[in-house]
Amino acid sequence: MTDPAKRRAPAVLRAVHILDRLAATPEPLGVSDLARDIGAPKSSVYGICETLAEAGVLNSEDRGYSLAAHCLRWSGAYIERSSLVSDFQRILSRDNRLAQYTVTLSTLEGDQVTYLACRNSDSPLGFTFRIGMRLPAVYSATGKAMLSRLPLPERHAILARPWHPPFTANSVADLASFDEASERWKELGYAIDNGEIRDGMVCLGAPIIGPGGRPVAGIAISMTSAEARPEVQQELGGIVRDIAASMNLHHGD
Structure with missing residues (x-):
């Protein structure tokens, strides 16, 4: 059987960690803060956040990213x-x-x-x-x-x-x-x-x-x-x- 660990998508896990971190704070967080908090490279965090923002899941603000109303669905x-x-x-x-x-x-x-x-x-x-x-x-x-x-x-x-x-x-x-x-x-x-x-x-x-x-x-x-x-x-x-x-x-x- 295929090792379940090999079927995992690291980017998806990181996206979940990012969403959890943003849900836990009332203020927007920047890429550096998010990368440090979830232990991921800044480039990866930036790509995920931009993708989520384009999909309407996150708001991209001057001070960083925050959860968008899409999450309420x-x-x-x-x-x-x-x-x-x-x-x-x-x-x-x-x-x-x-x-x-x-x-x-x-x-x-x-x-x-x-x-x-x-x-x-x-x-x-x-x-x-x-x-x-x-x-x-x-x-x-x-x-x-x-x-x-x-x-x-x-x-x-x-x-x-x-x-x-x-x-x-x-x-x-x-x-x-x-x-x-x-x-x-x-x-x-x-x-x-x-x-x-x-x-x-x-x-x-x-x-x-x-x-x-x-x-x-x-x-x-x-x-x-x-x-x-x-x-x-x-x-x-x-x-x-x-x-x-x-x-x-x-x-x-």
Whole structure:
């Protein structure tokens, strides 16, 4: 059989790395920055970026390249085909218990969570969730919830990279602390981000379980620290856990 590695197209892999890098920054990036970040020759990066710009996937600006609106076609197509997103939107339209709160749906991609759907509340949190946003899984409520449901060796393999720099003084400090807290999250059925992404914001997240008992996504609620009294956390955590469990039924468990 043909070696799969021989069938790969390096230029395509580099294009994906370039798109990922541009998606992670709000500012345009030049060829030198992109080449350094993805470890590729400038000439190769320039050729790929110019091709993507000609195809309408990137904008070519004075300060470098940025993602073009064309990318939204892929995002929209993915969201339209995602039963998870459909379930999330349908449940929130029927269930008014979380009407006053920010609610998000995300999935685990490596050591990051990517947000698939968001319903931001009118109450000021000082933080706005966006579709496509990525955050370190170890600090986010859904990331904690999903990672806690993975076998320990798999979780450790995912988190083997250098620990992500903390966002706040509350951010979990290391893998040992994360593992210890994971036992409590599994017992509760939901995980807590207590000001780890942003000071003054508390999030409660529960895993959505798919075939084989594996987490396929997570749903979370966000509120201010002032709102997050212990009895409120317990009540809302139970609601988030129940909603996630109702979505499990649609995905194999």
